[in-house]
Amino acid sequence: MKKKSVTSREVAQLAGVSQSAVSRCFSPKASISKKTRDKVLEAARQLGYRPNTIARSLITRSSRTIAVVVSQLDNPFYALTLAKASEYFQAEGYHLLLFLVSDDGNTEGVMSEILESQAEGILMLAASLATPFAQECVDRSIPVVMINRTVDSAGVSQVSSDNYHGGHWAGRYLVAQGHSRIAFLNGLPTSSTGAYRRLGFLDALALEGVSCWAEECGDYRFDKASEATRRLFAKSPYPDAIFAANDHMAIAVIETLRSEFGLRVPEDVSVIGFDDTPVASWPSFHLTTVRQPREEMVATASRLLLEQIREGQLSPVQLTLPVVPVIRSSVRGAV
Amino acid sequence: MKKKSVTSREVAQLAGVSQSAVSRCFSPKASISKKTRDKVLEAARQLGYRPNTIARSLITRSSRTIAVVVSQLDNPFYALTLAKASEYFQAEGYHLLLFLVSDDGNTEGVMSEILESQAEGILMLAASLATPFAQECVDRSIPVVMINRTVDSAGVSQVSSDNYHGGHWAGRYLVAQGHSRIAFLNGLPTSSTGAYRRLGFLDALALEGVSCWAEECGDYRFDKASEATRRLFAKSPYPDAIFAANDHMAIAVIETLRSEFGLRVPEDVSVIGFDDTPVASWPSFHLTTVRQPREEMVATASRLLLEQIREGQLSPVQLTLPVVPVIRSSVRGAV
DNA sequence: ACAAGTATTGCATTCGTATGCAAACATGAC
DNA sequence: GTCATGTTTGCATACGAATGCAATACTTGT
Numbered sequence: 001m002k003k004k005s006v007t008s009r010e011v012a013q014l015a016g017v018s019q020s021a022v023s024r025c026f027s028p029k030a031s032i033s034k035k036t037r038d039k040v041l042e043a044a045r046q047l048g049y050r051p052n053t054i055a056r057s058l059i060t061r062s063s064r065t066i067a068v069v070v071s072q073l074d075n076p077f078y079a080l081t082l083a084k085a086s087e088y089f090q091a092e093g094y095h096l097l098l099f100l101v102s103d104d105g106n107t108e109g110v111m112s113e114i115l116e117s118q119a120e121g122i123l124m125l126a127a128s129l130a131t132p133f134a135q136e137c138v139d140r141s142i143p144v145v146m147i148n149r150t151v152d153s154a155g156v157s158q159v160s161s162d163n164y165h166g167g168h169w170a171g172r173y174l175v176a177q178g179h180s181r182i183a184f185l186n187g188l189p190t191s192s193t194g195a196y197r198r199l200g201f202l203d204a205l206a207l208e209g210v211s212c213w214a215e216e217c218g219d220y221r222f223d224k225a226s227e228a229t230r231r232l233f234a235k236s237p238y239p240d241a242i243f244a245a246n247d248h249m250a251i252a253v254i255e256t257l258r259s260e261f262g263l264r265v266p267e268d269v270s271v272i273g274f275d276d277t278p279v280a281s282w283p284s285f286h287l288t289t290v291r292q293p294r295e296e297m298v299a300t301a302s303r304l305l306l307e308q309i310r311e312g313q314l315s316p317v318q319l320t321l322p323v324v325p326v327i328r329s330s331v332r333g334a335v
Numbered sequence: 336m337k338k339k340s341v342t343s344r345e346v347a348q349l350a351g352v353s354q355s356a357v358s359r360c361f362s363p364k365a366s367i368s369k370k371t372r373d374k375v376l377e378a379a380r381q382l383g384y385r386p387n388t389i390a391r392s393l394i395t396r397s398s399r400t401i402a403v404v405v406s407q408l409d410n411p412f413y414a415l416t417l418a419k420a421s422e423y424f425q426a427e428g429y430h431l432l433l434f435l436v437s438d439d440g441n442t443e444g445v446m447s448e449i450l451e452s453q454a455e456g457i458l459m460l461a462a463s464l465a466t467p468f469a470q471e472c473v474d475r476s477i478p479v480v481m482i483n484r485t486v487d488s489a490g491v492s493q494v495s496s497d498n499y500h501g502g503h504w505a506g507r508y509l510v511a512q513g514h515s516r517i518a519f520l521n522g523l524p525t526s527s528t529g530a531y532r533r534l535g536f537l538d539a540l541a542l543e544g545v546s547c548w549a550e551e552c553g554d555y556r557f558d559k560a561s562e563a564t565r566r567l568f569a570k571s572p573y574p575d576a577i578f579a580a581n582d583h584m585a586i587a588v589i590e591t592l593r594s595e596f597g598l599r600v601p602e603d604v605s606v607i608g609f610d611d612t613p614v615a616s617w618p619s620f621h622l623t624t625v626r627q628p629r630e631e632m633v634a635t636a637s638r639l640l641l642e643q644i645r646e647g648q649l650s651p652v653q654l655t656l657p658v659v660p661v662i663r664s665s666v667r668g669a670v
Numbered sequence: 671a672c673a674a675g676t677a678t679t680g681c682a683t684t685c686g687t688a689t690g691c692a693a694a695c696a697t698g699a700c
Numbered sequence: 701g702t703c704a705t706g707t708t709t710g711c712a713t714a715c716g717a718a719t720g721c722a723a724t725a726c727t728t729g730t
Contacts, residue, residue, distance in 0.1 A: 005475065005686090007685095007686055007687085008686065008687060009686080009687095017709080017710085018709070018710045018711075019686090019687080019688095019710090020687095020688080020689080020709070020710060020711080020712095021708085021709065021710080022687090023686095023687055023688055023689085024688085024689095024708090024709090026687090027687095027688075027689095030688090030689090031707065031708060031709090032708070032709090033707080033708055033709090036708080036709080048471070048474065048475075050447070050450050050451045051451055051686085051687075052393075052451070052453060052685090052686055052687070053451045053452050053453060054389055054392045054393050054398060054453050054685090054686080054687095055393055055685070055686035055687045055688090055715090056686080056687055056688075057389045057687095057715095058387075058389050058390055058393055058685090058686080058687075058688095058714095058715050058716065058717095059686080059687050059688045059689085059714070059715050060687085060688065060689095060715085061715070063389060068433070073414050073415070073417065073418045074411065074414065074415060074418065074613075076409065076411065076414070079408050079409065079411070079414040080408070080409060082408065082433075083408040083409065083435055086433060086434075086435040087435060090434070090435070090445075095432055095433075095448070095452065096432065096433040096434075097430055097431065097432060097433075098403070098417075098421060098430075098431040098432075098433040099421075099425070099431075100418055100421040100422060100425070110425075112385070113430070115385050116385045116386055116387070116388045117388050117430065118387060118388060118389050136383070139383065140340065140383075222613065251617075255617050255618050255619060258618065258619070259618035259619075278557065279614075282586075282590050283590050283593065283594035284590060284593070284594075284619045284620075285619075340716090342715095342716055342717085343716065343717060343718095344716080344717090352679080352680085353679070353680045353681080354680090354716090354717075354718095355679070355680060355681080355717090355718080355719080356678090356679065356680080357717090358716095358717055358718055358719085359678090359679090359718085359719095361717090362717095362718075362719095365718090365719090366677065366678060366679090367677095367678070367679090368677075368678055368679085368726095371678080371679080386716090386717070387715090387716055387717070389715090389716080389717095390685090390715070390716035390717045390718090391716080391717055391718075392685095392717095393684095393685045393686065393687095393715090393716080393717080393718095394684065394685050394716080394717055394718045394719085395685085395717085395718065395719095396685070671730100672729100672730085673728100673729090673730090674727100674728090674729090674730105675726105675727080675728080675729100676725100676726080676727070676728095677724105677725080677726070677727085678723105678724080678725070678726080679722105679723080679724070679725080680721105680722095680723080680724090681720105681721090681722085681723095682719100682720095682721095683718100683719090683720090683721105684717100684718085684719085684720105685715105685716105685717095685718090686715105687714100687715090688713100688714085688715090689712100689713090689714090690711105690712095690713090690714105691710105691711090691712090691713105692709105692710095692711090693708105693709085693710085693711095694707105694708080694709070694710095695706100695707080695708070695709085696705100696706085696707070696708085697704100697705080697706075697707090698703105698704090698705080698706100699702100699703090699704085699705100700701100700702085700703090700704105
């Protein structure tokens with residue numbers, strides 16, 4: 001029982017003009033006299049006419065649509081990033097087509113749908129892109145910008161924060177504060193951000209002549225991080241400091257230490273996170289962490305994507321934005 | 336420098352068949368022989384052909400797209416709801432067009448864009464719908480389902496949790512635990528969910544012969560809730576219990592009481608929230624709250640929307656799903 | 671080999687809007 | 701009023717795929 005929608009032709013008939021005239025009333029730059037415009041708009045109002053974006057997209061060959069691929073929407077960092085991206089693109093007259101993928105990065109089906117959807121650009125938030133798809137995007141000159149994820153394929157732009165140096169700082173700082181049994185809690189083994197944070201961290205420890213006491217993996221999830229914490233503290237001597245690959249897991253560590261092991265942070269164990277999500281600043285945690293410039297990252301990525309769409313084919317860019325250590329009080333000896 | 340995309344006609348030419356044949360290879364139910372299908376698929380593979388969804392939508396008059404309007408994506412409750420909705424619709428072969436609106440509910444521009452986008456249905460998460468737009472959706476027989484928001488217009492379906500009885504329970508429970516100076520912390524004044532929670536709460540208090548000690552408004556935001564808490568505890572006698580309209584604010588209350596007033600929860604002040612977001616169960620808070628059946632709400636709403644799309648025009652439904660009190664230890668005297 | 675039936679194919683048209691082109695019109699200078 | 705210039709308008713076509721219809725190619729039974 002699909003109700004037939006009002007077309008520009010019907011409006012034209014009512015207004016006594018041609019369909020072209022109606023069309024021109026709805027394209028900002030077209031040439032149309034005030035008199036006919038008024039007639040047309042009045043007729044359109046009467047009929048409840050609205051231009052059909054799909055038909056418009058077909059003829060202009062531009063969908064004004066961006067595909068956004070997100071994983072980990074449960075992580076506030078990415079929820080907030082998505083919100084910002086949406087704001088940006090809405091203001092530019094673009095629509096967002098949302099695709100959620102699971103963490104395991106099975107983007108197969110989704111990528112096909114994106115390519116068929118005629119999106120003009122692809123924004124990837126914390127989701128990986130299989131190399132063949134990256135190549136296909138390049139072939140079709142569909143710009144892709146990834147936030148916080150890298151792909152080993154040329155032609156794709158990337159905006160990340162300086163994960164390596166963030167990890168590096170965390171390592172140095174923990175050593176400087178006198179820790180010696182320092183553990184690392186990684187996120188997803190497949191994530192490049194986690195890998196760089198880890199690398200910087202381990203390099204820093206090595207530089208200081210300290211070796212990593214233990215490594216665990218928490219998949220960026222609260223419950224997995226709790227379990228990892230239990231494993232780390234199962235037998236003495238336990239770590240005296242933990243660097244977690246994101247805040248979400250760092251909080252889980254703190255909660256678990258306090259409630260299950262009766263350990264205090266930072267008196268017994270120091271904890272550092274990564275991201276500086278709002279939770280990190282809550283008084284209960286006051287988490288020392290590495291701040292990613294979230295807003296700047298998403299603004300940069302969005303701007304970049306838009307530029308590449310407009311300029312046809314810009315050469316891809318790899319940007320790394322600086323991180324900022326945020327010293328609170330989850331590491332002992334902080335001022 | 337828009338690269339021309341491969342069309343079904345080109346594939347047809349290469350495969351030595353008609354464009355119709357190519358089209359039929361990509362519609363599951365069409366009649367096509369295995370031989371030509373193979374030829375066509377091979378040609379399509381060689382050229383990297385992908386059917387153009389926009390053209391398909393135009394001719395079939397179905398966009399297979401749902402518009403999702405969200406506000407408060409920073410609230411994990413809605414981020415998780417969105418994630419679930421996305422999962423559901425992706426599985427059904429629908430795409431999600433995402434629209435974020437600010438809390439003040441200025442949906443003007445956005446609603447126009449949605450109507451022009453040819454979305455087949457509209458899912459509203461915690462966002463209100465201006466009455467004229469609701470009417471226009473009804474006129475065009477575009478189904479609308481709202482989650483946790485009501486609109487005073489017939490024709491729109493609504494799925495909510497039982498906000499009234501949730502608030503009612505909170506009121507009764509606080510009185511039963513011996514509280515007498517009970518305050519209410521509302522969310523947005525414009526939100527219908529908050530209004531019902533408040534109403535149930537006040538009715539319960541009245542029933543018990545207790546009057547509400549104070550009311551404040553926290554706009555569902557952490558910092559606003561902190562400020563409201565400061566106002567509530569500015570002068571003695573201060574409340575001995577607070578019911579916050581959602582968990583997010585309840586947590587803010589607890590954090591503020593502990594860090595700024597040195598008050599303990601629940602020994603000095605009891606706190607109840609609403610939603611049962613993951614944070615509520617963290618050991619640091621162990622928040623007594625009213626659980627909304629989040630997954631069930633979104634599943635119901637999505638199913639409903641899809642039914643209404645498929646059956647043309649189903650009569651709109653108002654569903655209220657039961658809430659479940661979750662007693663933890665942020666109210667004194669809990670077992 | 672033939673008729674009748676079925677399965678596959680191509681032709682032509684359609685969806686709703688945008689736009690190049692040429693015709694029609696308005697404006698202004700003289 | 702005439703001509704030149706500039707503005708508006710309608711016509712016709714295009715975008716890329718889906719589909720009713722008629723034509724053709726296969727089956728199968730005899």
